[in-house]
Amino acid sequence: MSITRHNWTKEEILDLYNKPLMELLYDAATIHREHHDPNTVQVSTLLSIKTGGCPEDCGYCPQAARYHTNVEGNDLMSVHQVKAQALRAKASGSSRVCMGAAWRNVKDGPEFDEVLEMVRTINKLDMEVCCTLGMITENQAHRLAEAGLYAYNHNLDSSEEYYKEVISTRGYQDRLDTIDNVRKTNVTVCSGGIIGMGEKSEDRAGMLVALSTLNPQPESVPINALVAVDGTPLEDQEPVSIWEMIRMVATTRIVMPETQVRLSAGRTEMSREGQAMCFFAGANSIFAGDKLLTTPNPDVNEDMEMFKLLGLNPQKPFIKKMQPETIEAADSQYEALGEKPKWTRPEHRIDRNEEAKLKAKEVLK
Numbered sequence: 284m285s286i287t288r289h290n291w292t293k294e295e296i297l298d299l300y301n302k303p304l305m306e307l308l309y310d311a312a313t314i315h316r317e318h319h320d321p322n323t324v325q326v327s328t329l330l331s332i333k334t335g336g337c338p339e340d341c342g343y344c345p346q347a348a349r350y351h352t353n354v355e356g357n358d359l360m361s362v363h364q365v366k367a368q369a370l371r372a373k374a375s376g377s378s379r380v381c382m383g384a385a386w387r388n389v390k391d392g393p394e395f396d397e398v399l400e401m402v403r404t405i406n407k408l409d410m411e412v413c414c415t416l417g418m419i420t421e422n423q424a425h426r427l428a429e430a431g432l433y434a435y436n437h438n439l440d441s442s443e444e445y446y447k448e449v450i451s452t453r454g455y456q457d458r459l460d461t462i463d464n465v466r467k468t469n470v471t472v473c474s475g476g477i478i479g480m481g482e483k484s485e486d487r488a489g490m491l492v493a494l495s496t497l498n499p500q501p502e503s504v505p506i507n508a509l510v511a512v513d514g515t516p517l518e519d520q521e522p523v524s525i526w527e528m529i530r531m532v533a534t535t536r537i538v539m540p541e542t543q544v545r546l547s548a549g550r551t552e553m554s555r556e557g558q559a560m561c562f563f564a565g566a567n568s569i570f571a572g573d574k575l576l577t578t579p580n581p582d583v584n585e586d587m588e589m590f591k592l593l594g595l596n597p598q599k600p601f602i603k604k605m606q607p608e609t610i611e612a613a614d615s616q617y618e619a620l621g622e623k624p625k626w627t628r629p630e631h632r633i634d635r636n637e638e639a640k641l642k643a644k645e646v647l648k
């Protein structure tokens with residue numbers, strides 16, 4: 284039985300990533316079988332509860348207000364709308380709803396109170412609830428935990444070195460600090476990244492060092508292939524090949540044996556054969572639903588057909604960890620503190636982000 288190590292080096296991870304493919308696949312599939320049922324795949328539905336208008340400058344993201352993309356912004360959804368979508372997701376086989384809001388960080392106030400109510404509502408439907416709301420403080424993490432949050436997503440995106448080439452409005456340490464705040468509660472951590480942003484293999488390995496040396500390692504690691512959206516700074520990036528995706532999934536599986544490795548953005552570009560190889564290499568989670576926040580994703584019926592073809596079964600909720608209790612707002616031990624944490628704003632210059640911003644201004648003239 285392989286053990287979970289927290290001292291992986293970049294060189295060791297690169298050696299794995301560059302192994303002859305059949306050896307890499309064999310090693311990853313062996314470890315996968317030691318720690319997981321290879322025929323079970325967890326299915327999450329991603330719901331954009333507040334779309335667009337984000338003040339950040341993430342080079343891959345069509346929701347950043349400064350770029351001109353065809354994303355239509357929406358205010359925060361209502362609890363009622365979220366409940367209806369969660370019920371639909373449950374009926375189609377999802378065990379988890381992940382709610383995403385295009386915020387830099389969470390601010391205490393009526394909108395966050397609404398999100399807490401959404402968490403309570405979905406947990407009462409006996410579904411796992413995940414949120415991805417940007418940076419959060421320890422107190423906000425406790426409030427989410429009390430509401431019944433199962434997981435908090437906060438991606439590291441890439442290596443610390445390459446992160447500076449993609450985002451200038453916050454620092455890598457802010458990401459790690461938010462993960463640390465989540466770890467002070469019983470909420471599980473979901474954190475992964477994106478390949479295909481122009482990074483080198485060394486950066487992919489660097490990201491896996493950052494994730495695998497966390498103790499405990501994240502319970503979920505989404506691996507996204509960049510979906511290059513017109514108007515974003517990364518609009519001209521060539522798609523990553525399926526072989527890079529398979530190598531990334533297999534390497535992630537080996538260095539984080541217990542985690543759920545999630546095939547995330549970019550699945551519309553993958554054949555069923557390619558996805559099957561990713562499952563063989565250790566992926567055991569997908570995002571379902573025809574949209575991933577704002578980018579396309581395979582239809583849920585197509586996914587269920589693929590599951591049937593491959594003999595895969597959707598995982599039931601709360602298999603890895605017990606369902607958290609929901610504490611009602613009136614009984615909460617953690618009140619809103621109205622904190623104003625000093626999250627970093629490095630604001631270094633990223634030429635392609637600046638160019639995309641200028642282009643957007645031209646279009647809107």
Ligand code: SF4
Pocket residue numbers: 337338339340341344345346347384385386387417
């Ligand atoms: S990835 Fe998140 S933080 Fe970055 S611009 Fe998009 S919505 Fe904002």
